[in-house]
Amino acid sequence: xxxxxSKWADRFIKAAIVQGALAAALTSYLLYxxxxxxxxxxxxxAGGGAGTWLLVGYLVYLPLGPIAAAVTATFYQHLEAxxxxxYTGLTNLLAWTHIILxxxxxxxxxxxxxxxxxxxxxxxxxxxxxxxxxxGANAGLVHANIMVGYPPYIxxxxxIAIAGAIAGGLGYLLNWRRQISx
Numbered sequence: 001x002x003x004x005x006s007k008w009a010d011r012f013i014k015a016a017i018v019q020g021a022l023a024a025a026l027t028s029y030l031l032y033x034x035x036x037x038x039x040x041x042x043x044x045x046a047g048g049g050a051g052t053w054l055l056v057g058y059l060v061y062l063p064l065g066p067i068a069a070a071v072t073a074t075f076y077q078h079l080e081a082x083x084x085x086x087y088t089g090l091t092n093l094l095a096w097t098h099i100i101l102x103x104x105x106x107x108x109x110x111x112x113x114x115x116x117x118x119x120x121x122x123x124x125x126x127x128x129x130x131x132x133x134x135x136g137a138n139a140g141l142v143h144a145n146i147m148v149g150y151p152p153y154i155x156x157x158x159x160i161a162i163a164g165a166i167a168g169g170l171g172y173l174l175n176w177r178r179q180i181s182x
Contacts, residue, residue: 004081005080005081006073006076006077006079006080006081007080007087008073008076008077008080008087008095008099009073009074009076009077009080009081010073011073011076011095011099012069012070012072012073012076012099013069013070013073015069015099015103016066016067016069016070016073018103019065019066019069019103019107020066022065022066022107023061023062023065023066026058026061026111026114030058033118037130038129038130039121039122039125039129039130039131041054041118043125044117044118044121044122044125045117045121047121047124049120049121049124049139049142050116050117050119050120050121050123050124050142050143050146050147051117051118051120051121051122051124052117052121053113053114053116053117053120053121053147054113054114054116054117054118054121055117056113056117057110057111057112057113057114057115057116057117058110058114060109060110060113061106061107061110061111061114064106064110064161065103065106065107065110068102068106069102069103072098072102072168075172076095076172079172079175079176083176085175085176085178087171087175090171090174091171091174091175091178092171093171094167094168094170094171094174095167095168095171097163097164097167097168097171098164098165098167098168098169098171099164099168100164101160101161101163101164101167102161102164102165102168103164104157104160104161104164105157105158105159105160105161105162105163105164106157106161107157108153108154108156108157108160108161109154109157109158109161112150112153112154112157113150113154115150116146116147116150116154119146120142120143120146120147123141123142123145123146124139124142134146
């Protein structure tokens with residue numbers, strides 16, 4: 001009898017649902033800020049410069065957050081349900097490492113990028129419009145006072161996501177190559 005379900009596919013689908021809820025909440029927030037924010041998120045992105053980080057973070061989050069978690073579930077479903085290779089011991093540990101580190105790393109890196117872009121872009125607006133007035137002769141202050149602190153943390157979260165993906169890939173390969181005991 002062929003196993004019809006996969007505990008790891010179920011876990012990654014749940015992660016995709018959580019990531020999808022985060023994406024919906026984030027999108028709602030950005031839409032609200034685009035209409036009612038001071039300064040509005042739409043003007044921050046349109047202004048370019050540091051505000052571009054907001055857009056890039058958002059556009060990177062969508063495929064690497066909810067979509068990647070859902071696609072990853074299909075890999076686990078194939079291995080566990082179709083190939084009948086359950087995750088146990090080391091491969092189970094690697095799968096846990098995968099789901100935790102990948103999701104934490106992706107959210108951490110991309111949401112920090114969005115935060116940096118929003119704060120950096122907003123700072124270029126005049127004080128009367130909710131900014132810090134970092135434009136013209138003061139434009140260099142955006143990077144010196146706001147953006148400079150973000151890259152090391154973003155890089156650390158990217159490394160965490162990569163470590164999770166490597167752990168998942170290694171666990172997948174080990175489990176795939178494992179002989180089925182009957």
